[in-house]
Amino acid sequence: MADHTQSIAYVRTEDAPKLPAPASTVGLQGWLIKNLFSTPLYSLLTVVLGTFLVWQIWDIVNWALFTAIWSGAGREACLVENSGACWPMVWDKFPQWIYGFYPIEERWRVNIVFVMAALALVPMLMPSAPYKMWNALFLLIVFPLLTLILLTGGNFNFSWSAYLTVIGLFLLGAVAVPFAAFGVEEGIARNRTGLILAGAAIGLWLLALLFSGLNWEMGGYSFDPLPLLIMLLLIAAAVFSLIVAAGGENRSAATGWAVVFAAAMAAMLLLDGDFGLVAVETSQWGGLLVTLVVSVTGIVASLPIGILLALGRRSQMPIVKLFSVVFIELWRGVPLITVLFFSSVMLPLFLPEGTSFDKLLRALIGVALFSAAYMAEVVRSGLQAIPKGQYEGAMAVGLSFWQMTAKIILPQALKISIPNIVGNFISLFKDTTLVSIIGLFDLLGIVRAGLKDTAWAAPSVAPTGYFALAAMFWVFCFAMSRYSMYTERRLNTGHKR
Amino acid sequence: MTVTADVRERPKVSFWNDPKVRATAIQIVLVVVLVFLAYEIVQNTLTNLRSRNIASGLDFLTKSAGFDIIQSLIPYSSASSYGQAILVGVYNTILLSIVSIIAATAIGFIMGVMRLSKNWLVARIGTFYVEIFRNIPLLLWIFIFYSAVLQPLPGPKAAINILDSFFLSNRGFMMPKPIFGEGFWLALMGLLAGIAAAIAIARWSRARQMATGQTFPVLWTSMGLIIGLPFFGLLLMGFPLSWEFPELKGFNFAGGIDVIPELIAMFLALSIYTGTYIAEAVRAGILAVSHGQTEASHALGLRSNMALRLVVIPQAMRVIIPPLASSFLSLTKNSSLAVAIGYPDLMATGGTVLNQTGQAIEVIGIFMIVYLSLSLITAGFMNWFNARMKLVER
Numbered sequence: 001m002a003d004h005t006q007s008i009a010y011v012r013t014e015d016a017p018k019l020p021a022p023a024s025t026v027g028l029q030g031w032l033i034k035n036l037f038s039t040p041l042y043s044l045l046t047v048v049l050g051t052f053l054v055w056q057i058w059d060i061v062n063w064a065l066f067t068a069i070w071s072g073a074g075r076e077a078c079l080v081e082n083s084g085a086c087w088p089m090v091w092d093k094f095p096q097w098i099y100g101f102y103p104i105e106e107r108w109r110v111n112i113v114f115v116m117a118a119l120a121l122v123p124m125l126m127p128s129a130p131y132k133m134w135n136a137l138f139l140l141i142v143f144p145l146l147t148l149i150l151l152t153g154g155n156f157n158f159s160w161s162a163y164l165t166v167i168g169l170f171l172l173g174a175v176a177v178p179f180a181a182f183g184v185e186e187g188i189a190r191n192r193t194g195l196i197l198a199g200a201a202i203g204l205w206l207l208a209l210l211f212s213g214l215n216w217e218m219g220g221y222s223f224d225p226l227p228l229l230i231m232l233l234l235i236a237a238a239v240f241s242l243i244v245a246a247g248g249e250n251r252s253a254a255t256g257w258a259v260v261f262a263a264a265m266a267a268m269l270l271l272d273g274d275f276g277l278v279a280v281e282t283s284q285w286g287g288l289l290v291t292l293v294v295s296v297t298g299i300v301a302s303l304p305i306g307i308l309l310a311l312g313r314r315s316q317m318p319i320v321k322l323f324s325v326v327f328i329e330l331w332r333g334v335p336l337i338t339v340l341f342f343s344s345v346m347l348p349l350f351l352p353e354g355t356s357f358d359k360l361l362r363a364l365i366g367v368a369l370f371s372a373a374y375m376a377e378v379v380r381s382g383l384q385a386i387p388k389g390q391y392e393g394a395m396a397v398g399l400s401f402w403q404m405t406a407k408i409i410l411p412q413a414l415k416i417s418i419p420n421i422v423g424n425f426i427s428l429f430k431d432t433t434l435v436s437i438i439g440l441f442d443l444l445g446i447v448r449a450g451l452k453d454t455a456w457a458a459p460s461v462a463p464t465g466y467f468a469l470a471a472m473f474w475v476f477c478f479a480m481s482r483y484s485m486y487t488e489r490r491l492n493t494g495h496k497r
Numbered sequence: 498m499t500v501t502a503d504v505r506e507r508p509k510v511s512f513w514n515d516p517k518v519r520a521t522a523i524q525i526v527l528v529v530v531l532v533f534l535a536y537e538i539v540q541n542t543l544t545n546l547r548s549r550n551i552a553s554g555l556d557f558l559t560k561s562a563g564f565d566i567i568q569s570l571i572p573y574s575s576a577s578s579y580g581q582a583i584l585v586g587v588y589n590t591i592l593l594s595i596v597s598i599i600a601a602t603a604i605g606f607i608m609g610v611m612r613l614s615k616n617w618l619v620a621r622i623g624t625f626y627v628e629i630f631r632n633i634p635l636l637l638w639i640f641i642f643y644s645a646v647l648q649p650l651p652g653p654k655a656a657i658n659i660l661d662s663f664f665l666s667n668r669g670f671m672m673p674k675p676i677f678g679e680g681f682w683l684a685l686m687g688l689l690a691g692i693a694a695a696i697a698i699a700r701w702s703r704a705r706q707m708a709t710g711q712t713f714p715v716l717w718t719s720m721g722l723i724i725g726l727p728f729f730g731l732l733l734m735g736f737p738l739s740w741e742f743p744e745l746k747g748f749n750f751a752g753g754i755d756v757i758p759e760l761i762a763m764f765l766a767l768s769i770y771t772g773t774y775i776a777e778a779v780r781a782g783i784l785a786v787s788h789g790q791t792e793a794s795h796a797l798g799l800r801s802n803m804a805l806r807l808v809v810i811p812q813a814m815r816v817i818i819p820p821l822a823s824s825f826l827s828l829t830k831n832s833s834l835a836v837a838i839g840y841p842d843l844m845a846t847g848g849t850v851l852n853q854t855g856q857a858i859e860v861i862g863i864f865m866i867v868y869l870s871l872s873l874i875t876a877g878f879m880n881w882f883n884a885r886m887k888l889v890e891r
Contacts, residue, residue, distance in 0.1 A: 436837075
């Protein structure tokens with residue numbers, strides 16, 4: 001090997017100094033070149049679109065801020081030539097947009113509901129907050145009850161017969177407790193007495209219904225011995241059944257029955273109670289309140305129906321499957337407006353003569369049925385994503401269908417459907433605007449009603465109203481869609497392989 | 498499972514736990530409950546109808562309607578029957594759905610591709626469009642376009658004039674109306690022949706490309722044929738086509754085609770709102786095609802536009818079509834919101850009929866049947882299209 005160090009004049013022994021990156025690739029200039037002016041075509045596009053955009057945005061900002069009228073009372077303030085948005089109208093109407101025609105001195109009740117909802121919902125939506133179970137219980141059971149009492153004024157004045165019916169149904173339900181504790185066969189064997197007593201009660205009730213029509217009125221002077229006899233039989237049946245059930249190892253069924261019974265009674269007493277609240281008809285509700293009530297009730301009511309329909313659609317039983325498919329596809333195939341027309345015009349025809357029905361309640365039923373069909377499809381897609389091994393594993397350890405569904409399948413399926421459920425909620429929230437077409441004053445309805453007010457008749461009033469309304473809806477929907485994306489990301493990492 | 502001599506009986510399942518017995522019992526209960534409900538509903542409805550003196554049946558459809566409709570594709574006057582009024586509504590719904598579907602698809606594809614642009618500003622505009630328009634209810638957009646955008650336009654006298662033939666005012670959009678003279682049929686024949694020839698050429702070219710690899714400029718020849726043949730037909734017959742221009746007469750325009758503001762508002766709101774969903778579907782579809790596909794096609798020597806057309810788009814379409822189909826379906830159903838601003842679609846004319854006759858069950862039944870069939874037709878068409886576009890897999 002020849003000695004190269006001598007034959008070659010110069011050999012570099014150290015690295016060349018690192019030069020800074022070309023100015024055209026870093027910093028602001030680099031960013032501009034890379035993202036805005038990379039080719040002549042893009043440069044042209046940037047200039048043209050940029051000019052257009054700046055011009056449009058300037059127009060809107062100018063209208064909404066700089067030339068806008070900010071204070072004043074009545075239309076005269078907004079009749080200025082070439083003026084922009086008419087904000088005094090919004091300040092004036094805003095309380096109505098939130099509460100509708102809810103009596104002004106009773107609005108604190110709505111405020112309490114809003115605050116309660118926010119306080120319960122925020123920790124529910126934060127994955128790290130503790131006590132999820134209690135939180136959910138509060139949101140799904142206590143909160144709706146309190147809301148119902150606060151908003152309507154409570155004092156529902158249940159009749160004696162309503163109480164007796166509920167108590168009777170629960171007593172009858174107690175007969176099923178031994179089945180839950182021991183299984184069907186052994187339950188029958190051990191609880192013969194209870195079953196016979198319950199059977200006798202039902203038989204008597206049917207006989208009475210056939211021959212005379214039962215007089216449930218027990219208060220006052222009219223006193224019918226038959227209901228008393230039936231109640232006594234039912235109480236005896238329940239006592240026997242509960243004693244049998246308490247003798248077994250598994251007492252959770254009996255305890256569960258007692259808890260639910262007590263809760264139902266407490267709820268009835270609460271709704272019945274007179275808290276001195278003034279009754280407020282639902283026709284006086286309006287604005288954001290109605291929008292929230294309709295969308296939240298719609299989504300909460302649609303979830304259980306949707307789950308049942310989704311299970312039915314995947315069922316092996318042909319009639320159940322057929323029923324679910326027809327129900328789902330029927331509601332999904334028609335527009336929500338048709339459904340609302342249906343519930344507001346046709347539902348009263350379907351019910352016995354003389355039953356009058358709250359307009360809001362009718363809309364709620366329509367919305368709940370409609371969104372149940374969509375919810376069923378969301379849940380079904382979640383069910384389909386569960387691998388077959390989960391079903392087989394659950395069956396192999398001997399779980400029954402409902403145990404498998406409730407403990408293995410649904411928790412996983414619902415978890416992966418959360419983003420879609422939120423998406424469903426967003427579209428339901430937007431769709432509640434349609435109730436304004438059947439004459440309810442939701443947020444859109446009340447804003448439009450306010451625009452007809454002659455005290456605020458000015459050309460800039462309608463655009464301002466719609467602008468403010470669009471901003472409100474946008475904030476709600478955008479926040480929800482971001483939350484849905486956040487959940488999706490959070491759940492995604494859990495399933496990464 | 499046991500085939501051999503082991504003739505053990507199946508373990509005896511108790512009657513209650515036999516899945517077959519249970520399934521039968523549940524289904525019997527369901528049927529009984531449904532039949533009972535149906536019976537109750539029918540009984541109640543009959544009683545209610547009798548007490549309100551409404552005769553059920555479809556006889557009312559032949560009675561004279563007595564109300565006018567501001568836009569009709571078929572001859573209609575207030576002397577026409579209720580049935581015709583509903584039919585006018587059906588046609589108006591279909592017209593609105595079709596034009597909006599075409600526009601929404603165009604907007605959606607443009608915006609979806611824009612969101613993926615390397616140009617920051619272009620991509621941002623796409624994102625802005627989607628986030629702004631999707632998060633505000635459609636009904637609100639309809640009102641915004643109708644009363645905040647179209648109504649403040651100048652009246653007919655000060656209408657925005659485009660080339661003296663198109664006028665935009667608060668009374669709607671006026672445009673020239675073609676008057677077809679005698680002999681126009683030849684141009685129509687030319688159009689049909691052009692389309693047929695274009696389809697034939699596309700097939701021939703594909704077969705030849707499969708066999709030999711040679712390509713043929715299908716797009717330009719087809720366009721030439723479809724435009725050229727009708728033009729040639731017109732030329733032969735001495736241009737039997739004239740235009741009737743809208744003219745200002747008194748307080749409004751006369752002549753030409755009047756596109757009513759309700760239709761414009763519905764069209765804008767539906768196509769822009771649904772466009773956001775289509776844009777998202779398009780973006781997801783293109784992102785679903787892995788970058789390796791593009792790189793591989795470049796490595797094979799395809800130019801960018803060829804790679805896009807032959808490799809990326811066919812695969813992206815497979816992902817795009819199902820959500821596209823559901824967007825079309827929801828657009829068709831959302832066209833029923835037209836009732837809110839008084840565009841005479843099915844819901845609006847049917848609603849008037851319902852109010853006048855009180856035939857709630859029949860009219861709502863017609864609503865449901867029409868919308869269900871429109872949905873089924875759209876779904877059927879999109880399924881067919883999906884089957885066509887699906888990648889043939891081994």
